Amino acid sequence: MSVKHGLLALLERGSRYGYQLRTEFEQATGGTWPLNIGQVYTTLSRLERDGFARALPESDGGQRPYEITQDGRIELALWFASPINRTDRPRDELAIKLALALTTPGVDVRAVVQTQRTATMRTLQEYTRLKPGAERPDDLAWRLVLDAMIFRAEAEVRWLDHCESSLARYASTQIAATTPPAVPTDITAEDNREATTR
Amino acid sequence: MSVLELRDVYRTHGKGETAVHALGGVTLSVAPGEFVAVMGPSGSGKSTLLNLAGGLDAPTKGEVVVEGSVLGTLNRKQLAAVRRRRVGYVFQDLNLLPSLTAAENVALPLELDGMSLRKTRRHAIAALEEVGLADLALRFPDEMSGGQQQRVAIARALVGDRRLVLADEPTGALDSQTGEAVLKLLRARVDAGAAGVLVTHEARHAAWADRVVFLRDGEVVDTSGPLVQPEELLHNVPGVRA
Numbered sequence: 001m002s003v004k005h006g007l008l009a010l011l012e013r014g015s016r017y018g019y020q021l022r023t024e025f026e027q028a029t030g031g032t033w034p035l036n037i038g039q040v041y042t043t044l045s046r047l048e049r050d051g052f053a054r055a056l057p058e059s060d061g062g063q064r065p066y067e068i069t070q071d072g073r074i075e076l077a078l079w080f081a082s083p084i085n086r087t088d089r090p091r092d093e094l095a096i097k098l099a100l101a102l103t104t105p106g107v108d109v110r111a112v113v114q115t116q117r118t119a120t121m122r123t124l125q126e127y128t129r130l131k132p133g134a135e136r137p138d139d140l141a142w143r144l145v146l147d148a149m150i151f152r153a154e155a156e157v158r159w160l161d162h163c164e165s166s167l168a169r170y171a172s173t174q175i176a177a178t179t180p181p182a183v184p185t186d187i188t189a190e191d192n193r194e195a196t197t198r
Numbered sequence: 199m200s201v202l203e204l205r206d207v208y209r210t211h212g213k214g215e216t217a218v219h220a221l222g223g224v225t226l227s228v229a230p231g232e233f234v235a236v237m238g239p240s241g242s243g244k245s246t247l248l249n250l251a252g253g254l255d256a257p258t259k260g261e262v263v264v265e266g267s268v269l270g271t272l273n274r275k276q277l278a279a280v281r282r283r284r285v286g287y288v289f290q291d292l293n294l295l296p297s298l299t300a301a302e303n304v305a306l307p308l309e310l311d312g313m314s315l316r317k318t319r320r321h322a323i324a325a326l327e328e329v330g331l332a333d334l335a336l337r338f339p340d341e342m343s344g345g346q347q348q349r350v351a352i353a354r355a356l357v358g359d360r361r362l363v364l365a366d367e368p369t370g371a372l373d374s375q376t377g378e379a380v381l382k383l384l385r386a387r388v389d390a391g392a393a394g395v396l397v398t399h400e401a402r403h404a405a406w407a408d409r410v411v412f413l414r415d416g417e418v419v420d421t422s423g424p425l426v427q428p429e430e431l432l433h434n435v436p437g438v439r440a
Contacts, residue, residue: 118422119422121401122422125422150405
């Protein structure tokens with residue numbers, strides 16, 4: 001996702017000038033994606049360069065509105081029609097952190113997982129608290145943005161649950177593998193049973 | 199005063215070598231207006247905790263206190279009364295009786311308690327109203343959608359003046375919208391002064407709670423929340439006593 005497509009979508013509603021675009025962009029994303037006005041103007045001049053938008057004559061108040069072009073409409077339609085490519089997202093710092101935790105001696109990976117889970121859970125609680133009690137049609141855009149953040153945080157918690165159970169399984173195979181062969185087999189079986197019943 | 203208190207509660211199934219420790223020393227208290235979610239992998243003791251809290255099971259060691267009554271000191275009759283009058287349960291399988299209407303299902307716990315028919319009916323309609331189903335009071339469970347049935351089950355859990363609501367995966371088979379509506383109802387009930395405990399493995403649902411308790415192997419490993427209040431921040435500053 002780029003600011004570019006966000007602004008194009010707003011221009012599709014009618015011509016707008018910079019400050020209007022900024023305000024409407026922030027409204028549309030529920031204030032979760034603040035823009036500075038400089039970003040808006042750089043993006044507008046790029047849109048103009050690429051032929052997706054054109055500047056209109058300055059108004060009496062000295063504001064220069066922009067309107068979307070035919071090419072801009074095509075670009076916008078393409079954007080709505082294409083899925084977001086996962087590789088466009090920034091690198092997943094958490095996954096990298098866990099991978100490093102696993103291979104760094106002396107790190108309690110389960111604790112790393114739990115710390116993250118508690119933190120993500122709290123974020124999830126905070127997002128949920130933002131949900132409006134009564135559902136009004138005007139809130140729909142905001143609710144969907146909020147839901148996106150909620151589902152993403154939830155996915156992270158589920159992934160952490162998965163990490164934890166993988167770690168537990170890995171740990172039990174490690175213990176089984178390092179059990180000295182001198183131990184009578186019935187005791188090993190007993191230990192394993194205890195480990196699984198827990 | 200807390201509505202629910204678990205004091206260093208243990209629950210062991212079986213004896214000796216084959217004993218399974220379902221809960222190992224859990225302490226938890228839930229105040230009026232507080233909603234606590236319990237999360238953890240399968241076998242971590244979530245459902246055991248809920249059964250103990252509702253008096254459906256007794257701890258091996260430790261105490262369970264519901265609105266000041268220590269459940270272990272009650273006789274069978276008193277315990278049944280606590281379960282009927284003070285505790286509401288919402289289960290994943292709704293346990294609605296198919297031959298009774300929505301209103302009759304909701305009224306059932308009050309009827310069992312010996313309340314007059316006219317009174318139980320009034321309470322049942324009020325409880326159904328609270329979950330937005332007053333107009334379906336005369337329908338039978340199989341004439342309602344899954345979401346509506348779940349709301350009836352919630353109305354039954356809330357009917358009368360129960361101050362402790364226990365829910366075990368109450369959104370089980372529901373789609374995400376209906377599931378969310380169920381959680382909103384529970385949340386509203388808690389905001390109105392009840393104490394709620396929700397067992398779930400879904401983080402999105404647990405997020406409706408004020409506090410999330412993580413269980414692993416029968417022990418509390420971590421707690422998220424309550425969300426920090428401004429005055430509590432002061433406690434965290436060294437040297438400041440609020």
